[in-house]
Amino acid sequence: MADDGGDAPPCDSDYISNLPENVLVTILSLLRLDEAARSPVLSTRWRHLFPYTLLDFRAYAPGRDVVAAVNTILAAHPAARVRSFRTGLLYFPPEDDPSVEAWLRDLAGRGVKELSLSFRERWQKIPASLFACTSLKRLHASSCTFPDATQAPVPLAALTEIDLFGVNISEESLGALLARCTALEHLRMRSMGWCHRIHVRSESLKTLCGCGDFDELLIEHAPNLEQVYGNYMYMRSTHLKVAHAPKLEFLGYLGMSFDTIEIGQSVFTVSVLHVSNSLSPMDQQEFRNQTMAMVYLAPEILI
Numbered sequence: 001m002a003d004d005g006g007d008a009p010p011c012d013s014d015y016i017s018n019l020p021e022n023v024l025v026t027i028l029s030l031l032r033l034d035e036a037a038r039s040p041v042l043s044t045r046w047r048h049l050f051p052y053t054l055l056d057f058r059a060y061a062p063g064r065d066v067v068a069a070v071n072t073i074l075a076a077h078p079a080a081r082v083r084s085f086r087t088g089l090l091y092f093p094p095e096d097d098p099s100v101e102a103w104l105r106d107l108a109g110r111g112v113k114e115l116s117l118s119f120r121e122r123w124q125k126i127p128a129s130l131f132a133c134t135s136l137k138r139l140h141a142s143s144c145t146f147p148d149a150t151q152a153p154v155p156l157a158a159l160t161e162i163d164l165f166g167v168n169i170s171e172e173s174l175g176a177l178l179a180r181c182t183a184l185e186h187l188r189m190r191s192m193g194w195c196h197r198i199h200v201r202s203e204s205l206k207t208l209c210g211c212g213d214f215d216e217l218l219i220e221h222a223p224n225l226e227q228v229y230g231n232y233m234y235m236r237s238t239h240l241k242v243a244h245a246p247k248l249e250f251l252g253y254l255g256m257s258f259d260t261i262e263i264g265q266s267v268f269t270v271s272v273l274h275v276s277n278s279l280s281p282m283d284q285q286e287f288r289n290q291t292m293a294m295v296y297l298a299p300e301i302l303i
Contacts, residue, residue, distance in 0.1 A: 017045040025052045033061040034069050051080040060088040067096045074106050082107055084114035089143075091120040101127035108132040119144040122166060122193070134158065142166050149177040161186045168193040178202045190230075200225075214238050219245050226250070 016024075028036045028049060040047040054077060059070050066087075085107055092100060104127055107115075112133055117126055117140070125145040131152040138161040146169040159181045167189075169177075174195055178184065184202060188209040189195075197216040200208065205222050211230040219225060219242040228242075229252040241262040242248060251261075261268040 014043065014045075017043055021049065021052075024049050029053045029056065029058070032064070033059060033066070033073070034064050037069065037073055051077045054080040055083050057082050057085045058088070059086065059090065066090060067092050067099050070103060071099055074103065080110070082110045082112050084116070085112055086116040087118050089118055089120045091124070097127070101129045103127075104129040105132055108134065111135045114138040116140040117144065118142045122168060128152075131156065137161065139163070140165075144168070146173060146177075149173045149180060152176065152180055155180040155182055157182050159184055163188040164190070164192065166191045166193070170194050171197050171199070175199055175201070178205070216241070219243060219248075223247065228252075 016027075019027075024046070028039055031039075036050060036053055039050055054073070059066055061069055085103075104115075108129070113135060115130075115133065115136060115138070120143065122143050123145060124143075126141060126147050128147040128151065130147055131149075131154065134154060134156060136156055136159050139159060140163040142165040144167055146164070146167050148170075150172055160183050162177075162181070162184060165188075169192065171194075178187075178201060181202075182204060184204050185206045187202075187205060187207070189198070190209075190211045192212050192214075196214055197218070198210060198214055199216075199218045199220050201221045202225075203221075203223060205225050207227045207229075208219075208222075208225060209230050210217055210228070216239045217228075219228065221243070222245045224247055225245045226247050227250045228248065229250065237259045239260060239262075240258050242251075242264065243262075248263075251263075259269075
């Protein structure tokens with residue numbers, strides 16, 4: 001057989017293992033959690049790579065015991081840094097509550113910065129050890145029940161962003177959460193449960209997005225708040241009141257259903273929210289549901 005020059009690698013060469021380490025880590029991060037964890041058996045080249053995938057930990061293994069997999073991985077790599085931790089439609093029986101509680105305590109010790117906790121069932125509760133994550137900067141939670149923030153032992157002083165979707169949280173717990181998150185700048189709440197009256201008191205908050213079925217939205221004291229907005233708030237007639245927000249510049253909703261909007265000493269009723277009296281009742285309702293009603297706020301009406 002003719003010699004082709006000798007530049008080609010042997011036919012039994014491991015082409016994938018010869019790729020740069022950053023490429024290999026990317027490949028591992030795309031695998032299912034339990035599959036990635038078994039990669040060290042492939043060769044010595046792969047043995048030290050898996051811990052790097054834990055920097056952005058994805059606790060997602062469809063059809064497998066995710067709780068057991070996460071327990072094993074955290075125990076096997078106690079020194080691995082975890083910057084962010086994400087679950088995908090997590091479900092666990094009540095007997096696994098202590099394990100999930102321990103996850104958050106473990107992540108707190110590793111200085112986790114971002115948590116994205118998505119559950120399959122809304123009754124499943126985020127463990128109270130969430131409040132041990134004092135290094136946390138961003139929190140996303142969906143389809144779950146929030147722990148009682150009134151019992152939080154220490155403030156989440158580094159947290160700047162909270163996104164809650166389909167979360168059960170009491171009015172008292174939400175108020176305590178805002179009070180304890182002293183650096184919070186962005187709050188987003190959609191399809192909330194148990195919380196029909198939202199009272200906002202925050203020295204640091206800059207943007208507030210609230211969508212869903214609320215009776216009252218009261219901006220009681222928010223000296224740095226600049227924007228309040230959302231996609232809809234039409235499930236019931238909501239009372240919106242802005243008592244103290246001297247930097248507020250924008251108030252906007254799509255699908256308005258407010259009885260009144262109070263801003264400082266000024267009161268706006270439905271008739272002045274750009275709905276013409278010449279329209280039929282059906283056209284007025286269609287206008288409210290399909291047209292964005294935006295109020296740009298003049299400094300003289302703010303306190």
